[in-house]
Amino acid sequence: MSLKLQNISKNFKQFALKEINLEIKQGEYFVILGPSGAGKTLILEMIAGLLKPDAGAVSGIDRGKIGFIYQDYMLFPHLTVYENIAYGLKIRKRDSREIKALIEKLAARQDIEHLLQRDVLNLSGGEKQRVAIARALAVSPRVFLLDEPTAALDRNARIKTRSMFMDLHKETAATFVHVTHDFEEALALADRIAILIDGGIVQCGRPDDVFNNPAGKETADFLGYRNVFGGKVENGLIDIDGVTVAVPLEKADYAYIAIRTDDIIISKQRIESSARNSFYGTVKNVINKSSMVEVVLEVGGAGSAPPNGIELAVDITRKSKEEMGIEPGMPMWATFKVSSIKIFRH
Numbered sequence: 001m002s003l004k005l006q007n008i009s010k011n012f013k014q015f016a017l018k019e020i021n022l023e024i025k026q027g028e029y030f031v032i033l034g035p036s037g038a039g040k041t042l043i044l045e046m047i048a049g050l051l052k053p054d055a056g057a058v059s060g061i062d063r064g065k066i067g068f069i070y071q072d073y074m075l076f077p078h079l080t081v082y083e084n085i086a087y088g089l090k091i092r093k094r095d096s097r098e099i100k101a102l103i104e105k106l107a108a109r110q111d112i113e114h115l116l117q118r119d120v121l122n123l124s125g126g127e128k129q130r131v132a133i134a135r136a137l138a139v140s141p142r143v144f145l146l147d148e149p150t151a152a153l154d155r156n157a158r159i160k161t162r163s164m165f166m167d168l169h170k171e172t173a174a175t176f177v178h179v180t181h182d183f184e185e186a187l188a189l190a191d192r193i194a195i196l197i198d199g200g201i202v203q204c205g206r207p208d209d210v211f212n213n214p215a216g217k218e219t220a221d222f223l224g225y226r227n228v229f230g231g232k233v234e235n236g237l238i239d240i241d242g243v244t245v246a247v248p249l250e251k252a253d254y255a256y257i258a259i260r261t262d263d264i265i266i267s268k269q270r271i272e273s274s275a276r277n278s279f280y281g282t283v284k285n286v287i288n289k290s291s292m293v294e295v296v297l298e299v300g301g302a303g304s305a306p307p308n309g310i311e312l313a314v315d316i317t318r319k320s321k322e323e324m325g326i327e328p329g330m331p332m333w334a335t336f337k338v339s340s341i342k343i344f345r346h
Contacts, residue, residue: 001026001060003143003175008046008056017042018200020056024177029169031186032179034196035222040179043196044068044145047177061143067136067174071148073128075120081107081131082116088139106134125152129161133168144168146178150185162188183224187211195219216346220258225342226294226313227259243300243310246276246338255345261315263340266295267333268324275337281309283330286321293321297334 008020017039024030032040045051049063068074075084082103089099107113110130120128129149136144146165150158162185169176169189180186186193187207194204203215214220220228229240233252237244247257265271270278281299292315300309312334316326326332 003047003060003177004058005043005047006057006059008043008053008058010042010046010051010053015039016199017053020201022194022201022204024175025191026175027173029176029178029189029191031190031193032177032196033181033183033186033193034179035181038196039199040181040196041071041147044147044177044179047143048145065140065142066145067139067141067143068145069129069132069136069147069149071151073132075128075131075135077121079120080116081112081118081120081123084120084131085116085135085138088135092139102138103134106137109137110134126157126161129153133164137168137172141172141174143175143177144172146176148180149178150180150182158182158185165189183211195222197222214258214342214344216344217256217258218346220256220342220344225258226261227264228256229310230254230256240310243279245341247341247343248338249343252345255343258342258344259312259336259340261294261313264312264314264334264336266297266314266316266324266326267335268331270333271335273335275335277338278333278335279309279312280331280333281312283326283328283332284311285328286326288318289315292316293318293326295321295326295332297332299334 003024005020005022008017010017020043032043034040042051046053047058047061048066048068085103085106086099107116110133112130112134115127120131150161153161166189178189190207192205193207193210195202195210197218202219203210211223214223214225217228231238231240233247233249233255236246236250238247238257249255279299281297283295284298285296287294295314295316297312297314298309299312314334
């Protein structure tokens, strides 16, 4: 049975969740992606029954079969690791011998057998997380609710934890609803993604579709599109501060375009190609990233130099940067195809 959120709304003094409609398939790994303060945790709490919506309904869930893992793990500080894992089982009045056998099995699975008698206050972040996962698993959940579960971990621990969740999803065949603001995490884990911004779902779909085809300017901005511009469209051309760009739309009083940083080619000489958009400019900045280099160009019209132009951000490899000897102030060309432009009217 699918988990359904139908017209869910919740009003607070300075924030509101607005008509949330989602259908999460049984066994799906579903990620709700959004910035801090968007309302992601509130949705999980309404699924869990911890918070009642002002309008709408949640259906298709047995709340006795939910495993909830909070960002701060929510372990009971006055209980040992063993007692934390056993908590849900004791509430369900399971036999003590059965509880002991199950906890030993779960502890071995999470590699925390040596921690069972430890005080949870003395555990590392990664250890607390494994205890929280074991506690969630103890009640044999059919739905896992994960609230930013890797936010407090360093990069290596986050990568290991993602793999752990992927394995857990395969092993349990349970439904996972995972909220995060981490794009990399969403892409690595999700069967489908919903983008939540300011209390509303603005887009939902498969990860590649969402990231490659943002539904609007707000989504494109959030997803990190560096080249987002707006202007009037006439005869398939948009005017952006005096720079004319060929776009895949004939006419609009106002529209937005977004161009991915890896869809723009930069070169020392103008490239002879079928690409209709080619602009001359100068390098304003060169920014080293973890695996790429971002080159920011100030470009004008074809053959004309800035000022009176726009800035384009372009991602290239470190090797390309070294081969071209790119430095601030250097003249360069930027080229991209009309087909690479995402266009939307809101």
